Amino acid sequence: MISAPIPDNESKRLDALYKYHILDTEAEKVFDDLTQLASDICDTPIALISLIDPDRQWFKSKVGLDADQTTRDIAFCAHAIHQKQIFEVRDTHNDIRFKDNPLVTEAPNIRFYAGMPLLTPEGLAIGTLCAISDQPHALNEHQRNALEILGREVITQLELRLKIRQLELANERKADFLSSLSHELRTPLNAIISLSQLMFNDKQHPPAAKHLTYLQHLDFSGKRLLDLVNSILDLSKIESGKIELNPSHVSITSFFDSIEGLITSIAQSAQVTLDFQVSAKEYTHIFIDEARLSQILLNLASNAVKFSSPKQTVNINVVLSEDLLTFAVKDSGVGIAEQEQSRLFGKFEQLHTDKKLEGTGLGLMITKSLVELMGGSIKLNSALGMGTLVKVSIPVKNSKKAIRRTISKTSIRDFDPDAAILVVEDNEINQQVAIAIFQSFGLDIDIAGSGEEAVQQVQQRDYDLVFMDLHLPGIDGKEASKQISAKIPHLPIVALTADVYVQPNKEIVDSGICSVLHKPIVMGQLIAALNEYCPNSNKK
Numbered sequence: 001m002i003s004a005p006i007p008d009n010e011s012k013r014l015d016a017l018y019k020y021h022i023l024d025t026e027a028e029k030v031f032d033d034l035t036q037l038a039s040d041i042c043d044t045p046i047a048l049i050s051l052i053d054p055d056r057q058w059f060k061s062k063v064g065l066d067a068d069q070t071t072r073d074i075a076f077c078a079h080a081i082h083q084k085q086i087f088e089v090r091d092t093h094n095d096i097r098f099k100d101n102p103l104v105t106e107a108p109n110i111r112f113y114a115g116m117p118l119l120t121p122e123g124l125a126i127g128t129l130c131a132i133s134d135q136p137h138a139l140n141e142h143q144r145n146a147l148e149i150l151g152r153e154v155i156t157q158l159e160l161r162l163k164i165r166q167l168e169l170a171n172e173r174k175a176d177f178l179s180s181l182s183h184e185l186r187t188p189l190n191a192i193i194s195l196s197q198l199m200f201n202d203k204q205h206p207p208a209a210k211h212l213t214y215l216q217h218l219d220f221s222g223k224r225l226l227d228l229v230n231s232i233l234d235l236s237k238i239e240s241g242k243i244e245l246n247p248s249h250v251s252i253t254s255f256f257d258s259i260e261g262l263i264t265s266i267a268q269s270a271q272v273t274l275d276f277q278v279s280a281k282e283y284t285h286i287f288i289d290e291a292r293l294s295q296i297l298l299n300l301a302s303n304a305v306k307f308s309s310p311k312q313t314v315n316i317n318v319v320l321s322e323d324l325l326t327f328a329v330k331d332s333g334v335g336i337a338e339q340e341q342s343r344l345f346g347k348f349e350q351l352h353t354d355k356k357l358e359g360t361g362l363g364l365m366i367t368k369s370l371v372e373l374m375g376g377s378i379k380l381n382s383a384l385g386m387g388t389l390v391k392v393s394i395p396v397k398n399s400k401k402a403i404r405r406t407i408s409k410t411s412i413r414d415f416d417p418d419a420a421i422l423v424v425e426d427n428e429i430n431q432q433v434a435i436a437i438f439q440s441f442g443l444d445i446d447i448a449g450s451g452e453e454a455v456q457q458v459q460q461r462d463y464d465l466v467f468m469d470l471h472l473p474g475i476d477g478k479e480a481s482k483q484i485s486a487k488i489p490h491l492p493i494v495a496l497t498a499d500v501y502v503q504p505n506k507e508i509v510d511s512g513i514c515s516v517l518h519k520p521i522v523m524g525q526l527i528a529a530l531n532e533y534c535p536n537s538n539k540k
Contacts, residue, residue: 002097004078009124013081017051017126020158021165023058030157031061034129034150039063041146042131042139046108049154050077050115051127064132065108074102076132080115081125086144089113091136112137114144116151121159129154180471185229186498190519191429192222197523198436226520230500238369244503245289245373252280256318259294263301263316271310280320287397288325292370299367300329300390307333307388325396330389336382413441415530419464421445423496424454424480426472430519434467437521441530451480458484458491465533467496468513478511485512492533496521 007013017023031049039047046064050057057075059068072078076098080087092098092111103110112135115128129151131139139147196218199207207215234243260276267274297316304314308331318327371378376394423434423445431447438445446461448454451472458466466484470477481493493512495502498519502508508516514533517525 001074001099001101003073004075004082007082007125012122013124013126014054016120016122016124017053020126020162022060022158022161023051023053025060027061031154032063034154034157035061035063038129038131038147038150041150042114042143044112044114044131044133044137046132048077048130048132049118049127050075050130051118052078052081057127060127070103076101076103076110076113077115077128077130080128080130081117083117083125084119084123085117086139086147087113087115087117087128088139090138093136108132109134111135114139114147116147118151118155118158120155180499184498186226186500186519187427187430189222189226189229190498190521191433192218193226193520194433194437196222198440201440222520234366238366238373243369243373244505245292246503247287247289249285249287250290250293251285252278252283252320255290255293259297262298263305263314266302267305267314270305270308272305272308273311273313275313275315276318277316278318278320280318283320286320286325288394289374292374293394296367296370296392297327297329299364300392303364304329304331304333304388304390307331309333320396323395323397324393326391326393328389328391330387332387335384335386335388336380337384338382413527413531414536415441415527415534416464416536417442419443419530419534420462421465421467421534422448422454422457422461422463423467424448424451424472424477425467425469425496426450427469437523437526441527443530451475451477451483454480455483455487458488463491465530466491466493467517468493470495470497470499470502478508478513481512482510494529494533 035047035049039045044064047062048059048065049061050059052072052075054072056069056072057077059065062068076087076089079097089095089098090112092101092104092113098104098110098113101110110132112133113130114132114137115130117125118127118129119125129147131147196215199215206212256276256278260274263276264274301314301316304316308314312332315330316327317330318325320326368378371392371394374394376392378390378392380388380390382388421438421443423431423438425431425434425447426449431449434447435445446457446463448457452474454466454468455475457463466481468477468481472480475483477495477497481495484491484493489512492514495508495513495516496519497516500518502516502518504513504516515529517529
């Protein structure tokens, strides 16, 4: 037996093999199909996709053979990788290199071997697609051509597999980057928006009229920036398929009253009249993602107001019938030319060039994606100078009974005024924001600047509730929560994070976190969490 020599380009060859991340992976049908074709076409009982690493030949796919690998020194394929064309041994008993090879003298008793080198785009042979028989054999021209084509197809599939892996890694890096970006952008916005809201609501020390105007500008600009950040993050989540729905039982009256109030405020500032009608028959609640439904309605209504002139009317009609929620938003504004309507739901599309009309051009694209994610449809009818009608239909589950909601927004404070609360926050400004917000509720809180500090502090005092930031120096919020839950299982932990990619998924729940709130803090959601986890009724 003569073992194959090591190729001169062995280092580069191995690098090419390793880049595919294919060694020791599970069987894949696409490769098994190619191996079966090679066996059928070459009329051999055995066919293999064999990859040569430093010490062995490993079989990614196999037909007619039970073994998963052999040592490299006895591998026929180790000889084949020195070739650029098919390496064929018609009768091993007549070949000095193989006649006493264990694979010839013992099972599988190879008498015929034909291996097409698997050549990467750089011309490096990482293995073979080979056909093997226990009888002498010779390939005809048709079989040789077919084996060459199948060998090239193996490489094509490896390249495709590599590109998919690279895209997945790129998406993971993109998600990690956007998660970090979300935290970094929304953290300072939490301070801007929360502090401005606190100053607006300070009845004991109201801002002077002059300062109130500045404060209104500051609040508007902060919320405007937050909207832009959220649009970009929503787009990324939609493109990566990571956007999720969180449905709950929503009070029809409360929800649409709130929406009407918000849209009325937008319309009044533009001197536009709003006609808002809701018909829900006898139903009182629907099961739907409240936040996403709000996003859809507010975006369509804002667009309608934006493209209307003063004293014009925007009509919004909402109808809940059986299991379908339908709403139509109609304006009498500038309208859209027919040839431009197909562009409306694309990314960054703004059909009107008036610089006074701000926006990213993402709103309708995100709206359409959300509607479709909820299983609905959106249709638009418009004519230049005649206004626009947008109609949305979304399937819903409804109920005639009032259902208690565990996740909601409320202004009713029913929490223990003596609750012991720990807020874990590493940003010094947001520490002061948290102190100010809770003081406005009549609550004193403790602050921990890191996960390690939080773990120590919960062992030194009996807390009723922990609000946990997740992006922390040292151990992160999930690990800190896990350690706290292990020591004090009954202590509720609520994530309070600027990272909108964090949702109450299995990883979050397994870390001991009960629910998730996002910064900038929505006061109603914070009050609801306090009511839920620090109920006043439990105190005497």
